[in-house]
Amino acid sequence: MFKGILKEQTIQVGIGFVFIVVLLGTFILPEWMSNNFMYGLSRGLAVLGLMILWRTNLVSFGHALYYGFGAYAVAMAQKYLGVTDVFLRIIIAIAAAGLLGFVLGFILRRYREIFFAMLSLAFSMVLYGLLAKAEFLGSTDGMSISPSTMFGFELGRFGLFYFIGFVVILSLIFAHAYLRSSLGHLTTAIMDNEIRVEYLGYSVEKAIHIKYVISACLAGGAGGLMAAALGQVDPDSMVLWSVSGELVFVTIMAGLGNILAPFVGAIFFEFIRTYAYEFAPQAWQMIIGGTLLAIIFFLPGGLWSLFQKINPFKKEKK
Amino acid sequence: MAIKEILKTSNLQKSFSGIIAAEDINISVKEGEIIGIIGANGAGKTVFVNMITGYLKPTSGTIEFNGSDITGIKPREATHIGVCRSFQVSQVFMSMTVKQNLMIAMSLAKKSGSQLLNPIDDENLSKECDKILKQYNIIKQKDLIVSTLSQGMRKLLDIAMAVVGEPKILLLDEPTSGVSVEEKFGIMDIVISALKKSGTTVLFVEHDMEIVERYVDRVMAFYQGQIICDAPPKQALKDKKVIQYVLG
Ligand SMILES: Nc1ncnc2c1ncn2[C@@H]1O[C@H](COP(=O)(O)OP(=O)(O)OP(=O)(O)O)[C@@H](O)[C@H]1O
Numbered sequence: 001m002f003k004g005i006l007k008e009q010t011i012q013v014g015i016g017f018v019f020i021v022v023l024l025g026t027f028i029l030p031e032w033m034s035n036n037f038m039y040g041l042s043r044g045l046a047v048l049g050l051m052i053l054w055r056t057n058l059v060s061f062g063h064a065l066y067y068g069f070g071a072y073a074v075a076m077a078q079k080y081l082g083v084t085d086v087f088l089r090i091i092i093a094i095a096a097a098g099l100l101g102f103v104l105g106f107i108l109r110r111y112r113e114i115f116f117a118m119l120s121l122a123f124s125m126v127l128y129g130l131l132a133k134a135e136f137l138g139s140t141d142g143m144s145i146s147p148s149t150m151f152g153f154e155l156g157r158f159g160l161f162y163f164i165g166f167v168v169i170l171s172l173i174f175a176h177a178y179l180r181s182s183l184g185h186l187t188t189a190i191m192d193n194e195i196r197v198e199y200l201g202y203s204v205e206k207a208i209h210i211k212y213v214i215s216a217c218l219a220g221g222a223g224g225l226m227a228a229a230l231g232q233v234d235p236d237s238m239v240l241w242s243v244s245g246e247l248v249f250v251t252i253m254a255g256l257g258n259i260l261a262p263f264v265g266a267i268f269f270e271f272i273r274t275y276a277y278e279f280a281p282q283a284w285q286m287i288i289g290g291t292l293l294a295i296i297f298f299l300p301g302g303l304w305s306l307f308q309k310i311n312p313f314k315k316e317k318k
Numbered sequence: 319m320a321i322k323e324i325l326k327t328s329n330l331q332k333s334f335s336g337i338i339a340a341e342d343i344n345i346s347v348k349e350g351e352i353i354g355i356i357g358a359n360g361a362g363k364t365v366f367v368n369m370i371t372g373y374l375k376p377t378s379g380t381i382e383f384n385g386s387d388i389t390g391i392k393p394r395e396a397t398h399i400g401v402c403r404s405f406q407v408s409q410v411f412m413s414m415t416v417k418q419n420l421m422i423a424m425s426l427a428k429k430s431g432s433q434l435l436n437p438i439d440d441e442n443l444s445k446e447c448d449k450i451l452k453q454y455n456i457i458k459q460k461d462l463i464v465s466t467l468s469q470g471m472r473k474l475l476d477i478a479m480a481v482v483g484e485p486k487i488l489l490l491d492e493p494t495s496g497v498s499v500e501e502k503f504g505i506m507d508i509v510i511s512a513l514k515k516s517g518t519t520v521l522f523v524e525h526d527m528e529i530v531e532r533y534v535d536r537v538m539a540f541y542q543g544q545i546i547c548d549a550p551p552k553q554a555l556k557d558k559k560v561i562q563y564v565l566g
């Protein structure tokens with residue numbers, strides 16, 4: 001599955017990109033900027049998950065379900081098992097979201113288009129409702145997450161940043177390996193013609209289910225990393241429908257052209273949000289909305305298409 | 319040794335909210351036979367193909383393949399047991415290249431389970447794919463996006479994608495419609511000779527009687543959902559009913 005993958009340009013560029021972001025974030029930039037990079041990298045994972053679904057024309061308006069589930073899995077593991085180890089945290093977040101995706105996938109895989117999109121949203125609203133009521137998890141106030149450790153030592157902010165970079169690189173490798181595989185190519189094939197895929201002997205529902213679980217794992221991982229990075233989980237910033245909306249927003253803004261696009265898009269989004277708050281605390285949504293409009297009108301392929309135009313080593317989409 | 323019966327239908331019937339599209343279809347096909355299905359527009363040819371390959375569920379009656387009942391199976395189950403098809407309106411992956419289309423078909427036919435997680439552009443498969451594209455005379459177009467191709471070429475690709483699954487029985491729905499007159503025979507020569515070599519049983523729907531005469535062992539003529547004649551081509555094409563309802 002991973003044969004020769006480190007020789008692929010997409011992966012080499014990806015690793016270089018993550019290195020630069022991490023170095024900028026830890027050595028050069030002031031903390032507020034560095035935070036934007038860190039959050040952008042983390043949330044980029046969830047956007048990558050959405051992008052992988054989107055390549056089959058499946059849009060989920062409720063991906064905060066997995067994002068929040070991953071984050072709360074970290075919170076619960078801390079509360080009940082005392083887990084603060086960062087490796088365990090990310091594994092728990094991914095596994096919890098993956099498991100939920102696997103179970104719900106049996107329902108979701110039968111739906112397409114708007115039904116698929118809204119069904120995800122419905123599930124995320126159920127989770128929001130449960131969490132907002134769950135007093136043992138702090139209801140609407142949420143819970144605070146203690147600093148992450150690695151092998152018993154406190155990781156610190158920089159350490160966590162490196163760790164996030166490491167997780168992102170692994171995810172890029174995994175996502176690329178998936179998309180270049182026969183199973184990954186079914187992604188576009190299913191979008192084009194489901195009947196043909198069935199007549200080639202593969203179950204469309206199964207292919208979608210696999211993809212859905214991968215997507216859920218990525219979103220859960222993002223939630224787990226964000227819980228660690230923010231030191232806090234709460235329903236409003238992790239599971240509310242507007243969080244799902246933001247993820248969809250960033251996916252459109254980033255474009256589907258490349259697996260790096262979600263990370264570029266997510267970092268960019270953190271910056272516009274920061275600036276929008278600063279310039280127009282009352283009307284920051286207007287600025288964000290305006291940005292999306294501008295991108296839809298002038299860059300329909302998303303931010304990534306801008307890179308492709310100026311890319312010195314042009315590369316086919318992957 | 320008697321030649322094995324591969325496909326048999328008994329009293330197959332299909333109706334769509336009152337409209338009868340297939341009625342009393344009783345056929346028996348022997349292994350390795352090449353059969354031509356003829357009939358005017360709306361005679362029920364496609365409905366018949368659709369029932370055998372699991373796209374439509376018969377209203378009543380049964381379909382037996384190699385002695386086991388396959389009535390109402392799913393398309394992908396049909397593919398798994400070796401019942402494959404091409405389509406009257408080609409069903410290919412429009413936004414992908416010709417080669418990607420065939421590569422997907424080949425890797426789904428040849429790989430399973432975790433092998434499907436390996437990169438699709440495997441060297442051996444790719445070479446084999448080029449060979450087939452050459453055979454079907456669409457090698458020059460291999461890197462073109464399918465939606466830019468002519469109907470005829472899509473048809474060829476569609477057939478190639480069904481054939482790489484190495485079916486035991488192959489149903490082709492109007493393989494040469496949309497293909498230019500000059501190319502028709504060339505294509506059928508390629509397709510039929512390859513399938514004969516592998517001993518594949520073929521049923522194909524065809525409007526061109528020259529093609530039918532040249533390639534088939536037996537003709538089934540459809541009219542208003544029923545088979546009105548089931549005979550070798552020489553005999554069938556002279557049959558009064560066939561002349562009146564199919565050729566007329
Ligand atoms: N899904 C459907 N719903 C309702 N009626 C149908 C459906 N499919 C086919 N029919 C009807 O069944 C009859 C047979 O159609 P069929 O497509 O099998 O014809 P055909 O012999 O393949 O014709 P052609 O040469 O035009 O392809 C027609 O009257 C058609 O209108």
Ligand SMILES: [Mg+2]
Nearest residue numbers: 363364365406
């Ligand atoms: Mg037809």
